[in-house]
Amino acid sequence: MLLRHTPKEIKARKALAINPAKTCQPIGAMYAGLGIHGCLPHSHGSQGCCAYHRSTLTRHYREPIMAATSSFTEGASVFGGQANLLQAFLTIFTTYDPDIVAVHTTCLSETIGDDVNQIVKKAKADGTIPEGKYVIHTPTPSYVGSHVTGFSNMVKAMAVQLAEKTGKSNGKVNIVPGFVEPSDMVEMKRIAGMLGVETILFPDTSGILNGPLTGKFQMYPKGGVTIDELKRTGDSIGSIGLGAWASADAVRALDTQLKVPCQVHDLPIGLLATDRFVDALRTVAGVSVPDTVTQERGQLLDVISDMQPHLYGKKVAIAGDPDQVIALTEFLVTMGMKPVHIVTGTPGKAFTKRIKEVTARFGDDINVKGPGDLFLLHQWIKNEPVDLLICNTYGKYIARDEDIPFVRHGFPILDRIGHSYFPSVGYKGGLHLLEKILGALMDRTDRDAPEERFELVE
Amino acid sequence: MLLRHTPKEIKARKALAINPAKTCQPIGAMYAGLGIHGCLPHSHGSQGCCAYHRSTLTRHYREPIMAATSSFTEGASVFGGQANLLQAFLTIFTTYDPDIVAVHTTCLSETIGDDVNQIVKKAKADGTIPEGKYVIHTPTPSYVGSHVTGFSNMVKAMAVQLAEKTGKSNGKVNIVPGFVEPSDMVEMKRIAGMLGVETILFPDTSGILNGPLTGKFQMYPKGGVTIDELKRTGDSIGSIGLGAWASADAVRALDTQLKVPCQVHDLPIGLLATDRFVDALRTVAGVSVPDTVTQERGQLLDVISDMQPHLYGKKVAIAGDPDQVIALTEFLVTMGMKPVHIVTGTPGKAFTKRIKEVTARFGDDINVKGPGDLFLLHQWIKNEPVDLLICNTYGKYIARDEDIPFVRHGFPILDRIGHSYFPSVGYKGGLHLLEKILGALMDRTDRDAPEERFELVE
């Protein structure tokens, strides 16, 4: 057994995290920063943080992840990181020439209390940040929240630190897509496009983290939301934040500070959440939903109805980020499946409440914990086995030990491709998810079928 | 063992087909007919043919397949089927009100020598075919060729029997997509759209065989090439036939009869065949290829290069339709894989030649047979095992017996979803195929890995 020390008996833990279902803020902030065109994310802390985040993002996307670090030494940790950050700006703008640097902090710089805002001001004032170049920044202490929090913080920083209000509407809708894949961002834009809604989607890692092989490395690939677009988010007719954890803060800040009205919705994963997303776009922009969208909806519905015998009543364990897990759970319930063990690593009390809402038809018959970890999830599974596990790559250890069909979803996925290219949001994304879920379940049926029940037609 | 009687030792067979890799013409003609908007395919023969074809197409598409039959009895078989066909026209146009009926024959009506052309003329003359309604027809004797031949024949009938030449160019390019999925047809149109090329794609089963669930059954769903469009194919600037087996006859007929110049290309599956398709579109229409297309190409290339360790040198067995298998084989070779056993059930001498071309780097070290059957393929595999099998659903019996990773591709796929919704043509289709291939290979690696080699990062 790969996880041979995991006992069935569950003992309460208060201090020890085992096999976490989250990681720390800065990586989320780095990911968000990569979604601005011409941006170099910068990690203000020990160089190991930056190395770890770049490595993990690289393994997940199989794409270059460029980011710089303040390379703290013991001295800097004692005397403060201002000199490091100023040197970093100088090096970066001289050598790598980004349009914008997105600075996030780490537990180190937060613990010693570096005032990044102050340092950036100084750097602007003294020309270390050249004219026409931008620096945005956000505190992302690793000991608060999770990678989702870090993402949220950096997205909020984009809005707050760049958005301007001219008073003249640009007729666009801001979409904050949440901590999702580049493919998901493309799909959100495609859906909005089908509705004829012009959008500013930020951050936008498409074109950057699913880039082509062309024989040429580009430090700043095509793609990403532009600084100019970010500035104009203040003139949009409204904002839609997708995912309360990852996107609410940014759209609310625009609402509060620049009076851009906002809505916060679940990530549009699955039939109903996509319905709400489309409906929100429609009502915010005052457009009609074209038949092409309704057609895609109907296709998803069609496949779900066709495949009911394989879906209905199947028990599922899920772990992942709260916005993802909430929408996924609702999708599974919509399809007739029964999510029985649900964990997120990211804190936030609303999680349990929302999960209880979307699983209401099952009453109290659901294990849910946020924040929880994969060790707990595994123990739950040992106590009540499931037909399917949906989790990031780390779930594979549980899946193999317990011999459970496994669908990879979430962050990070280190051992398969596809997530960068095929969305899970929208109706098409739902179909793709469904294809994977059915594939996992039906492969298992085929594997375990006695010969007389090995079926040609399923 | 599911196929327990299949011996390793190969004995030559001349008369006995075992586990065929093809089926008969009429089903291909029926499928093609469904790709015209408002069309009811009609099977001129025994009602069992129609039932079988509808069942198989239904199981593959999980969609309603509407088609009528002449319901031959013994009497009709002796005295000829004219009365049946005339009655059928009457019933059909009265009760089901299609815009067009696409008649194909069967071995029965062919053997007795029914002159469908003559019957249709008569029915037109006497008003059994109402004014403004159309009937096209093609001979599809089951004892010649395969389902691909039947498809080709019906597509040719569409062109020949409906196309007109006004002398005024419509600026469009005809695309005959080959015997592919609705999703593939959508993708071909999307690619042409990205290039800004206006097309008439026929037949077009998208919207018809991947339809939505809406709470209402539509006998003639939205979608399909219209009769009007088919008429105008004669005014197009050129035709591109994709797949020599399924599409060449139609585009050549348009060339010969109406002087619409044509090109015939491989199905655009995989990097290089898609390159040729895009390049053909570009040169025929005289347009530039936009960056968006080059970007998609680069994405496919990128993933192939990233995943080389999992692909390179892997041995593959493939069975399917000749146009599909040729393009697939080339794709596998492009990716560094080694297709070692290749079978199609459809006759045609060019098959072996083309396969030898695309596998040239492996010299004579390849088993290829057309027409061959799955029994032979299985025997080859027993003699030289492979790392992957690509085949329609019937391949699952071989895959389970021989414990080979299995990717479903081709017709029919009766036990999984996805083929109707996710293309395998184009660069995106290549990515989707690749996702499936890698999934199959890597799942196997994970399954068989000793614990110390069970990898988080692959």
Added chain:
Amino acid sequence: MTGERTHTVNPEEIKKEILAKYPPKVARKRAKQITPVSSDEKDGLKVGANVRTVPGIITQRGCCYAGCKGVIMGPTRDIINLTHGPIGCGFYSWLTRRNQTRPPSDDADNYMTYCFSTDMQDQDIVFGGEKKLKAAIQEAYDIFKPKSISIFSTCPVGLIGDDVHAVAREMKEKLGINIFGFSCEGYKGVSQSAGHHIANNAIFTHVVGLDDTVMDAKFKINLLGEYNIGGDGFVIEELLNKCGIELVSTFSGNSTMDQFANCHTADLNAVMCHRSINYVADMLETKYGIPWIKVSFLGPTSTASSLRKIAAYFEDQELIDRVEAVIAEEMAPVEAKIKEVKPRCEGKTAMMFVGGSRAHHYQELFRDIGMTVLSAGYEFAHRDDYEGRHVIPDIKIDADSRNIEELEIEPDDTRYNPRKTEEEMKALEEKGYPFKAYDGMIPEMEKGSLIIDDISQHETETLIAMYKPDIFCAGIKEKYAVQKHGIPMKQLHSYDTGGPYASFEGAINFFDEIDRMLNANIWQYLEAPWQKNPELSAKYNWE
């Protein structure tokens, strides 16, 4: 809320509505096959059946070959079933029926997963296919050394005059194994039914009686007309065995040629699907003296009563007691399941159009969970399957039926052995024991329902539009057209991916399945929010 609908729709009106859309001659023809059940008095109701389908009408029906090869011979595992014809016929009948097969060992014969065909080409049509057929048999023999090969004729075979029977005789002699053919060309008869008859005849002629070994068992019967779809046959056999009853053969789920050869040694024939196999039952009685009874193992009541019928036949108290004990034991979980499921299904409505017996047999299962069958009909039945066997003498033999050979069977010279004396039979019958009896579907149909034989796509649509049923049962070709309406559709040919549904165990599966289908939440999402609520004002909110 539900169930009320039944009474708001008049079946006569529906019939009218249906016929209105046909050309007059077609309407007249169809009228005879559409029978409203307008009152509780059902005597004299007739249902036209086993007649030609009007060309162009979009029927459910298949062909003679499908009935012969697909239905009857397909499930037999130890024979090479060789299709003589173009590739399609063999291809489409390859593994598509879900009849399960479980050989006794890993090296026992099992050709179920194989498709054998002569794959006729145009030159075979022109010059005749007998040579190729012979060569194919030889190749099959060389590779597989099977104990038996059968040949199925497809449409062109009869037309070009290939004599498959002569070829069979020749190759049988040459190879020394049992080889025989079926003249089951697709155009014969009006539906699969012709193929059943042809299959029955050939099996009876070429196989039955070849092995006189008598099984060492006290109560041994044949189960006829059970094809082991989704494992039905397995659970029925288990149930019988539990009662102490042994199967000599099953026609033809999970069957072997050896069982057929030996089946004349059984003491009773229990017939499930009357339509497809009653010929064999009759012939076995005439030739060997084995009585037959109609049974059904679909639905707990039928299952119990069928077991009791078999036990009563043997007139053995020990067996009768054992059967009662088994019924008591098995019924408990079924009743518990009904209790669980019924509240969610009660009052809902169903329709079923399928086969030649299932559209009848399954009605009990729906009734058990409080559901009403609004309309039903068969795909390839004869009038007796609707009206009961008493109608047989009245059935007019038309040209299509006349062409299907009726074997002349005589009592076997040496082996005719009436299992019961005439007196014993009479005594049982007087106690109400129903030998050779089948009342058909009509008695099951409630007032307000509609019987439709050989239903068409147009009729299906009209029924759905007017009756608005909660569930529809038919075959794969109808499935998705029905489901597009948002109405779940259950395949009662192949059971979708489900089953077994026979026996007590199967009933539980079926109740669960219907419960799932009626109550899956997916059907509530047919409308998108913008369809439900098309106004266009945005409400901004923070949560």
Added chain:
Amino acid sequence: MTGERTHTVNPEEIKKEILAKYPPKVARKRAKQITPVSSDEKDGLKVGANVRTVPGIITQRGCCYAGCKGVIMGPTRDIINLTHGPIGCGFYSWLTRRNQTRPPSDDADNYMTYCFSTDMQDQDIVFGGEKKLKAAIQEAYDIFKPKSISIFSTCPVGLIGDDVHAVAREMKEKLGINIFGFSCEGYKGVSQSAGHHIANNAIFTHVVGLDDTVMDAKFKINLLGEYNIGGDGFVIEELLNKCGIELVSTFSGNSTMDQFANCHTADLNAVMCHRSINYVADMLETKYGIPWIKVSFLGPTSTASSLRKIAAYFEDQELIDRVEAVIAEEMAPVEAKIKEVKPRCEGKTAMMFVGGSRAHHYQELFRDIGMTVLSAGYEFAHRDDYEGRHVIPDIKIDADSRNIEELEIEPDDTRYNPRKTEEEMKALEEKGYPFKAYDGMIPEMEKGSLIIDDISQHETETLIAMYKPDIFCAGIKEKYAVQKHGIPMKQLHSYDTGGPYASFEGAINFFDEIDRMLNANIWQYLEAPWQKNPELSAKYNWE
């Protein structure tokens, strides 16, 4: 065609080109770490190393924690490695290094697949994390009953003043198992290297020497600095065993605490990665009298010579003979593979920037198949890893290094036992036997090549643009930036998904891998047809 390039590019020019793009101060700093090899005479070449990375420069380097927890302690399977800090550090070092572990039985301890962390929250930062750390240790003990727990400090731990060592002592006493801590905060030192040193110190202090049991084997050694990436350690151990040499311990691939506790009973330390583990080798010699030698099992020549070196140490003819026999046997397939692969690889060029020894060790493997290394450098080495151990006395201890504790080791009172007398050592040395010797990378580098320490992204780009290498070796962070150029990139930290590459067997794997990477046809398709041939005339054709 290839290989020629080497001589067309002047390393001095490249250096100039690189430096031109830096701010002047940065350029001055980097200049010291970039060393062109401009002539065949390499004496006196210096490579600045183990110095701070300039902020903002996009370095390959990680942190002290990564070196301590990730590299050294990570591979040890029977200890709970508990990260005290926010969740990220533990998360990123969870199963990401491909160091393989094979416990002797299914129930033997193996915590490799687990990530343990105190997941510090803001209140822990404010109020101190010791309480939580203690509780976490208690919980770990309660659930797992491990034989040992170690604690890794992350950045905030040192800053807020948590005394992990005090906690360790307290809990060790309370629970009666071995518990100890590492002050390996991420900001310490200038790279992972600091962490190696800290890990070495703690293991030596808290574990080595705890078990005096002597293994019953004639030739027993420790293998130091081998982390079993991709199974390298497995094949090396197999090879040694084949020769009759037993491993008492490996630092730290596939290792256990018990092995560490017992390692002082070995008779020789063979050091693979000099950089990461030479501290332990030195300390074991000082305290227990075990000599050490530098070995490498990467490349067949090195592997053979390392085996011979070990055999020579034991001065046992039987062993020497056996080693020669093994080498002869193992070398044959390697030579065959070289013969197969070399024609396809010869003349191609490589670069490697990685680790603290691999950028040196792997050069032999490339050379064996006719390839040239154009440029190389380490990520976290010290000057001795470039220039050889003779330079150690000259290395200036800067502030960053000074903070890393240097243990004062004395010979053990009772257990100090020189394995060889001074005379024996001297005798061997006079025969050229190289105790404690390491010449570093420089001798490997050819004229025209360029050595770069702590390479940056900008420098990588410049190298690629100017040298146009055929293959590039580095780590995951560099992989795809390199491959975007159409140049295959081999990870030499984690081997991508490959390995083992050590020993004779591994060499064959490596040659195959490089052959594949250089010759995969995918690289020839970078250009689309419309890019190659942009004119716009259609050619119509029928085939």
